[in-house]
Amino acid sequence: MTTSITTPPPAPPAAPPPAHPLAPRNLWAAAVASYVPLLIATAVVVLPLLWMVLASFKTTSEILTTDLSFLPRSLAPTNYIQAADEVPFGRLFLNSTIVTVVGAAIKVALAIMTAYALVFVRFPFKSLVFAGILATLMVPPQVSLLPNYLFITGLGGADTYWGIILPGLGTGFGTFLLRQQFMTLPQSIMEAAEIDGAGHWRRLTRIVIPISMPSIVTVALVSIVFEWNDYLWPLVIVSDPNMMTLPVGLTLLSNSESKLSAFGVLMAGSVAVIIPVLIVFTALQRYIIAGLTQGAVKD
Structure with missing residues (x-):
């Protein structure tokens, strides 16, 4: 009489350990999913207001020019004085x-x-x-x-x-x-x-x-x-x-x-x-x- 020996199935491979929360991949995913949209939304709202404030100190030649100039040459409140006079x-x-x-x-x-x-x-x-x-x-x-x-x-x-x-x-x-x-x-x-x-x-x-x-x-x-x-x-x-x-x-x-x-x-x-x-x-x-x-x- 022969005895059959059954071989147990191989154990499944162990799951890889979870990545650390501060791992580069997790940080990059969080930045793309959260911070980038927030920065874009903030820029859409803030940049026009910032340009308006800076333009209020610019002269007409600084505004109507083909040379891109973000900062005004002077912070003198000339436009504010003129607006108050008008x-x-x-x-x-x-x-x-x-x-x-x-x-x-x-x-x-x-x-x-x-x-x-x-x-x-x-x-x-x-x-x-x-x-x-x-x-x-x-x-x-x-x-x-x-x-x-x-x-x-x-x-x-x-x-x-x-x-x-x-x-x-x-x-x-x-x-x-x-x-x-x-x-x-x-x-x-x-x-x-x-x-x-x-x-x-x-x-x-x-x-x-x-x-x-x-x-x-x-x-x-x-x-x-x-x-x-x-x-x-x-x-x-x-x-x-x-x-x-x-x-x-x-x-x-x-x-x-x-x-x-x-x-x-x-x-x-x-x-x-x-x-x-x-x-x-x-x-x-x-x-x-x-x-x-x-x-x-x-x-």
């Missing part, structure tokens, strides 16, 4: 400040109260109202330009602050963002406040607003930037130079200069317009990510 920037800055502060404050207050009502107040057709607010995000503002103009001029609001501010007080984006944030608040806190006798106003000011402050600051920042940079509506409703805002005032600067010599002065005026917004954005930018993600957990 256009009353003090009055324009005051107008923009009034329109921005008043318009953004009312817009944020209305967004807070509307979002609170959509979440915590029971009333019929609530979903239909919210759908109508979302529908405003899909309508270009140019569509309402003519109806708003006829309405405001009919009320005598041309060349007035309230005529500039009134049509833009509704904000579908702010209402939507704050509604999503308010829906993430613990119901137990709101119920406990209601049991303690707190009304809607007290719940809003003592609980909802302090907890949702990052989202509210985000809505405020977006509103400030929009009001400060708004150009089309102030251009339509204002004809008096003393009531123009800064973006519209740049048209006065363009009209007062010849086409060939206007570039440096216009760049100086543009820098003067964007500096206040950059300061506000820098001061509040730490709230943006927290505010945009606060209401993204729960629908």
Whole structure:
């Protein structure tokens, strides 16, 4: 009787050890997948702004030349002085400040109260109202330009602050963002406040607003930037130079200069317009990510 001996199958080859996180291949893959797109996106945004700032110090011959010159020959603020002589920037800055502060404050207050009502107040057709607010995000503002103009001029609001501010007080984006944030608040806190006798106003000011402050600051920042940079509506409703805002005032600067010599002065005026917004954005930018993600957990 013969005995058969079976040979065990060969063991599979051992898997190669994982590469170290700081290995050149991993570092190169991380750079290509993350840092290169970020650098490209940053360059697309920063380089035009940097060129505008540098061009505001250049003379006309430095701008209109075939020889590429990135840095100006001198940092003398000649264009800024000329822009201030041609256009009353003090009055324009005051107008923009009034329109921005008043318009953004009312817009944020209305967004807070509307979002609170959509979440915590029971009333019929609530979903239909919210759908109508979302529908405003899909309508270009140019569509309402003519109806708003006829309405405001009919009320005598041309060349007035309230005529500039009134049509833009509704904000579908702010209402939507704050509604999503308010829906993430613990119901137990709101119920406990209601049991303690707190009304809607007290719940809003003592609980909802302090907890949702990052989202509210985000809505405020977006509103400030929009009001400060708004150009089309102030251009339509204002004809008096003393009531123009800064973006519209740049048209006065363009009209007062010849086409060939206007570039440096216009760049100086543009820098003067964007500096206040950059300061506000820098001061509040730490709230943006927290505010945009606060209401993204729960629908």
